[in-house]
Amino acid sequence: MSAAKPAYTRPLDLRHGHVDLGHGAGGRAMSQLIADLFVRAFDNAALARGDDGAVLPAPGPGERLVMATDGHVVSPLFFPGGDIGSLAVHGTVNDLAVMGARPLWLSAGFILEEGFALAELARIVASMAAAARAAGVQVVTGDTKVVEQGKGDGVFITTTGVGALPAGREPGGARARPGDAVLVSGTLGDHGMAILAQRESLAFESQIVSDSAALNGLVEALYAAVPAEAIHVLRDPTRGGLASTVNEIASQSGVGFELDEAAIPVAPQVRAACELLGLDPLNIANEGKLVVVCAADAAEAALAALRAHRLGAAAARIGTVVADERCFVQLRTPLGGRRMVDWLAAEQLPRIC
Amino acid sequence: MKYVTEFRDGALAAGLAGAIAREVEPGRDYAFMEFCGGHTHAISRYGVADLLPANVRLIHGPGCPVCVLPVGRVDMAIRLALARPEVILCTYADCLRVPASDGLSLLKAKARGADVRMVYSAADALALARREPAREVVFFAIGFETTTPPTALVIRQAAAEDLRNFSVICNHVLTPPAIDGLLSAPAAAGLARPRLDGILGPAHVSVIIGSAPYAFVAERHRTPVVITGFEPLDVMQAVHMLVRQVNEGRAEVENEYTRAVTAEGNRKAQALMADVLALRARFAWRGLGELPASALRIRPAFAAWDAEAKFGLEDRPVPDHRSCECAAILCGAKGPTDCKLFGTVCTPETPMGACMVSSEGACAAHYNYGRFRDLSPVR
Ligand code: SF4
Numbered sequence: 001m002s003a004a005k006p007a008y009t010r011p012l013d014l015r016h017g018h019v020d021l022g023h024g025a026g027g028r029a030m031s032q033l034i035a036d037l038f039v040r041a042f043d044n045a046a047l048a049r050g051d052d053g054a055v056l057p058a059p060g061p062g063e064r065l066v067m068a069t070d071g072h073v074v075s076p077l078f079f080p081g082g083d084i085g086s087l088a089v090h091g092t093v094n095d096l097a098v099m100g101a102r103p104l105w106l107s108a109g110f111i112l113e114e115g116f117a118l119a120e121l122a123r124i125v126a127s128m129a130a131a132a133r134a135a136g137v138q139v140v141t142g143d144t145k146v147v148e149q150g151k152g153d154g155v156f157i158t159t160t161g162v163g164a165l166p167a168g169r170e171p172g173g174a175r176a177r178p179g180d181a182v183l184v185s186g187t188l189g190d191h192g193m194a195i196l197a198q199r200e201s202l203a204f205e206s207q208i209v210s211d212s213a214a215l216n217g218l219v220e221a222l223y224a225a226v227p228a229e230a231i232h233v234l235r236d237p238t239r240g241g242l243a244s245t246v247n248e249i250a251s252q253s254g255v256g257f258e259l260d261e262a263a264i265p266v267a268p269q270v271r272a273a274c275e276l277l278g279l280d281p282l283n284i285a286n287e288g289k290l291v292v293v294c295a296a297d298a299a300e301a302a303l304a305a306l307r308a309h310r311l312g313a314a315a316a317r318i319g320t321v322v323a324d325e326r327c328f329v330q331l332r333t334p335l336g337g338r339r340m341v342d343w344l345a346a347e348q349l350p351r352i353c
Numbered sequence: 354m355k356y357v358t359e360f361r362d363g364a365l366a367a368g369l370a371g372a373i374a375r376e377v378e379p380g381r382d383y384a385f386m387e388f389c390g391g392h393t394h395a396i397s398r399y400g401v402a403d404l405l406p407a408n409v410r411l412i413h414g415p416g417c418p419v420c421v422l423p424v425g426r427v428d429m430a431i432r433l434a435l436a437r438p439e440v441i442l443c444t445y446a447d448c449l450r451v452p453a454s455d456g457l458s459l460l461k462a463k464a465r466g467a468d469v470r471m472v473y474s475a476a477d478a479l480a481l482a483r484r485e486p487a488r489e490v491v492f493f494a495i496g497f498e499t500t501t502p503p504t505a506l507v508i509r510q511a512a513a514e515d516l517r518n519f520s521v522i523c524n525h526v527l528t529p530p531a532i533d534g535l536l537s538a539p540a541a542a543g544l545a546r547p548r549l550d551g552i553l554g555p556a557h558v559s560v561i562i563g564s565a566p567y568a569f570v571a572e573r574h575r576t577p578v579v580i581t582g583f584e585p586l587d588v589m590q591a592v593h594m595l596v597r598q599v600n601e602g603r604a605e606v607e608n609e610y611t612r613a614v615t616a617e618g619n620r621k622a623q624a625l626m627a628d629v630l631a632l633r634a635r636f637a638w639r640g641l642g643e644l645p646a647s648a649l650r651i652r653p654a655f656a657a658w659d660a661e662a663k664f665g666l667e668d669r670p671v672p673d674h675r676s677c678e679c680a681a682i683l684c685g686a687k688g689p690t691d692c693k694l695f696g697t698v699c700t701p702e703t704p705m706g707a708c709m710v711s712s713e714g715a716c717a718a719h720y721n722y723g724r725f726r727d728l729s730p731v732r
Contacts, residue, residue, distance in 0.1 A: 278712065280398075326725070333398070333399045334399075335362060335363055335399045335400065335586070336363050336367060337400020337403035337404055337585075339398060340721065340724060340725045342701075342721045342722075
């Protein structure tokens with residue numbers, strides 16, 4: 001930022017201004033956008049240096065680094081319970097958390113569409129900063145590009161995160177064993193249905209609110225209550241919902257699952273919306289739910305730890321890992337019959353994350 | 354609270370299952386067809402078959418709108434969407450993946466540059482036309498009597514607003530002629546149709562048309578009908594009622610779904626349909642062949658909103674994929690696993706036939722919910 005003659009700079013019009021191609025061109029306009037919006041909102045020393053990258057301390061002894069990345073193209077940009085900014089933080093923080101890592105730093109790449117209102121961008125960036133603060137991570141480096149009108153959808157955000165993995169934690173999709181317990185941290189399908197309801201302007205009696213949240217606190221609470229080696233798999237069931245997540249684990253681990261449908265928590269309004277649209281809540285995306293596969297003798301303690309946390313009040317034990325080399329996920333229906341739970345087939349679902 | 358209700362459902366289901374088991378006569382085989390894809394889905398989704406005695410068989414019927422849609426109709430929509438860049442072709446999600454000729458589907462046509470969009474309702478399509486005055490919005494309408502009134506309504510609304518950039522490709526079909534076709538002597542396909550001891554009648558369709566139009570099934574075909582709701586407990590209750598009819602040698606139209614279905618149906622919806630739509634002389638169903646007076650077209654008074662008239666569309670009939678057994682499955686002559694392509698070439702990701710596309714299709718239902726039964730589990 002040229003500090004030459006600040007008095008001669010026209011301040012960024014965050015109220016009525018719009019993104020123009022200059023904001024991505026590398027000149028004064030871009031530098032101003034970065035300084036007045038991003039650096040101010042994310043407010044940390046690494047970013048404030050204004051260099052091309054962030055210099056970060058090495059992890060503690062015995063710790064390894066975990067890195068994850070996630071692109072966000074959700075439409076609408078604002079939805080009940082969040083927006084693309086908070087989602088972009090939660091998405092990557094959760095990818096790190098389910099690896100067992102403590103998320104530390106994020107990078108943020110913005111692709112802005114020419115003509116996008118700066119006021120909306122400011123709202124998104126503020127929400128991102130708040131989400132990062134709440135999750136205890138810092139946005140330490142970033143990038144901004146502007147595409148011509150019609151070539152984007154307002155804003156796309158890609159975040160990459162780095163976290164530290166404490167010694168002894170090794171959760172992984174291939175580690176589910178027959179006899180393991182399967183837990184979820186709360187109601188399923190909230191995020192996907194919140195987006196769908198908003199997009200389709202479906203009027204329900206009570207609004208469906210996205211569950212978008214950072215799961216690192218919940219994961220820490222779990223590790224505090226249960227020996228690390230008892231936690232075999234952690235996942236956040238995002239796109240494709242619980243069904244795809246459990247099928248993924250089944251094929252990675254070479255096991256089957258038996259779930260109990262009556263035990264799977266689904267909010268009544270999400271259930272009603274699913275009925276209306278002919279969707280299965282097990283296929284609907286979540287952005288703040290944790291699936292835990294753990295040793296059976298640790299299940300009680302794990303469930304209690306989840307339930308004691310703000311984000312896990314509705315946690316439930318929903319099934320068991322079984323030996324099945326076909327890797328089928330079976331479900332006992334409330335009626336007493338059985339069926340398979342399959343991957344979500346290539347459905348034409350709108351952009352939800 | 355909902356767990357309690359569901360637990361009660363389980364207890365009720367067990368009670369009904371017990372009642373059915375006590376009532377069936379051991380040496381007898383009961384073959385009931387659920388006409389509707391909605392029932393097929395509910396039966397598979399809740400594992401209803403697990404609760405029925407071995408000699409009570411449920412056979413999937415042709416009541417899946419996407420499944421009975423002839424390929425020629427989809428081809429017609431694809432040709433239109435590819436040929437005219439001003440057209441936005443919109444339809445229900447299930448229609449998008451129906452395999453059409455030349456390896457195409459509406460979704461693949463979209464990838465080739467056609468403007469194809471998914472809508473949740475006919476009203477969404479109309480709203481799109483209002484929003485895009487410079488484009489031609491064409492709604493590809495499918496379904497039985499349930500989705501027909503909304504289609505008729507948007508045509509009437511478009512006419513009232515004189516909204517000239519909106520039109521409809523009408524593929525609506527009728528339930529009673531399909532049941533008649535099923536129970537009559539095998540049609541051109543020459544398939545041996547199974548013996549049917551009773552029919553589970555549609556839920557939502559019957560809300561519109563009422564129970565009276567099924568009288569011929571009992572009278573002429575001597576086949577019992579029980580109209581039933583889409584809840585799994587409804588289905589079990591209806592199976593119980595059908596078992597009783599068979600045991601007592603009765604063939605009547607009974608109504609399990611009295612909470613929604615009356616004898617005369619929804620008069621207002623019927624009047625709306627009659628105002629805008631008229632019978633086609635014949636319609637070529639997939640699986641059932643050509644059936645007279647079994648489908649609807651748009652009345653000439655609304656020709657400006659009839660895409661077939663407006664764009665001079667041509668319906669060229671196309672034979673089904675050679676190895677696809679959809680036709681036999683749709684009339685109950687075969688089951689999904691009788692098809693060589695099932696689960697190998699044909700899967701929900703790569704459907705070869707329409708029965709694998711819609712979640713109401715027999716093949717998709719078996720693939721998604723039931724295929725674990727085909728191979729014995731390894732414990
Ligand atoms: S498995 Fe596929 S190809 Fe075979 S009958 Fe079913 S839909 Fe048709």
